[in-house]
Amino acid sequence: MPSLIHFRAHLLWAGLAVLLAACSPPETAKPPPASKAVLELAAADVVRAETGALQPSVVVTGQLRALERTTVQAEVAARVERVLVREGDDIRAGQLLALLSVRELEARVRQAEAALASARAQAVLADAVRDRQEALRKEQFVSDLELTRGAAEARAAAEMVKAQEALLSLARKSLEDARITAPISGVLARRQVEPGQTVSLNTPLFDIVDLGRLELEITVPAGEIARVRTGQSVQFRVSGYETQFQGTVSRINPVAESGSRALTVYVLVPNPGRALKAGLFAEGKLALGEAVSGVLLPLAALRSDGTVPVVHDKRLDLVPVRVLVRDDRSGQMLVSGIKPGDLVVTTRLADGAAGLPVKMAE
Incomplete structure (x- = not known):
């Protein structure tokens, strides 16, 4: 009998232990220690700073115009008998263009x-x-x-x-005057008369342009005009042409445009092969002085706060720089504050990246 009582007592204590274990809260799992953030960069995200030179310049746009052009007009009222030329024909001075009734x-x-x-x-x-x-x-x-x-x-x-x-x-x-002749040599740009037409005095008949010398008319901001001089070089490109063209500043308009206060600058463009045509749109840069030497970097490396991200001892630093020359056309700049050989980050970085360890992707 006592053994049965002892067995029941042990069974009771075992049940209480199981019940207490089920009711007790589970232990909270501890998170693994957080690993420190690492900035991983590819080879395409960085460049080595190098010494180089850039010429101070300003980006300009404008339209090409014929330096010499003329409109041939009727100097007598009469009926047109014959027209001997068409648009695109090469014209020499004194050439017969049309005949009027005599x-x-x-x-x-x-x-x-x-x-x-x-x-x-x-x-x-x-x-x-x-x-x-x-x-x-x-x-x-x-x-x-x-x-x-x-x-x-x-x-x-x-x-x-x-x-x-x-x-x-x-x-x-x-x-x-019934014999209409060309006053200059060039190319016939426009024909405005047909046989049988009756023309009156001063009626426009033909437009002739001399493509041997063109003029590029550009506008320069007022803040840069003090450095513009006649004789300075302008390099430009024209859509549809692979060649880069060059001209020389020949004249500067003394009166600024109302509103923008920009000044018009005229660039003489030699065109011996007559490859360029009047009326085309050009975009280029006007050299504003001698070339400047310094540390050459891509413009993409410059942040809005005036710093450049540099990798020092496998850690990212933001180094303040001073831009000496900026060339938006080539996408480059000359700066001070960076040493040649520094590893510069050119890709966009998130805020708070400064101070992070850097790992180069293999």
Whole structure:
């Protein structure tokens, strides 16, 4: 009997132990120790700082224009008989471009010639009358008034001859103007007349441009204009051309544009092969002085706070720099504050990256 009681007691204590174990809260698992953040960079994310040189410059844009161009106009009213050229034709100075009808013009010349002949005959008669009156005056057969009248009529007849000579000269010039010729050499840019068309005085007929020398018209901000001089070099590119072109500052407009206060600068562009065309848009840079030497870095390395991320002893530092020359076109800059050979980070970094250990990806 006592053994049965002991067995029941042990069973009771075992049940209580199981119940207490089930009711007790479980132990909280401790998190593993946090590993410190590491900045992993690829080889494409960094560059070695090198010494180099950049020329101070300003980015400019503008349009190419022909330095010499002209519009040929009709100098006489007439009907167009023939047109001998078309757009794109090479033109030489003095070349015949078109012919106007000369029938009416030739009639005007003949009329002027007849009028001149009549005036000359009248002048001969007036001179004879004057001479006769002067002879009769010596014999007291004519009065002083008649003598004066005869002399005046002779002078008037002589002036009439001059007037008719001038009219004949104008008529002959009009006949010559029926032959439309080119005043300059170049390329025909526009033809505004067709055969059978009647043109009036000063009607535009042709546009001719000389592509041998072009002018690039650019605008320079007011803050940079003090460093612009005639003779400075401008390098530029034109869409559709693989070649880089060059020109020289030839003129500077003395009056700033209203609003922007920028100044217009004119760049002379030699074009011996006539590869460039007038009216094309160009983009380039205007050199503003001698080249400057320093540490050369990509612009992508410069942060908005004026620092450059540099890896020192496998740790990222943000080093303040001073930009000496900035070239937005090439994407490079010259700076002070960085040593040649420093490993510079060019990729975008998150805030708080300064001081992190750096690991280069293999």
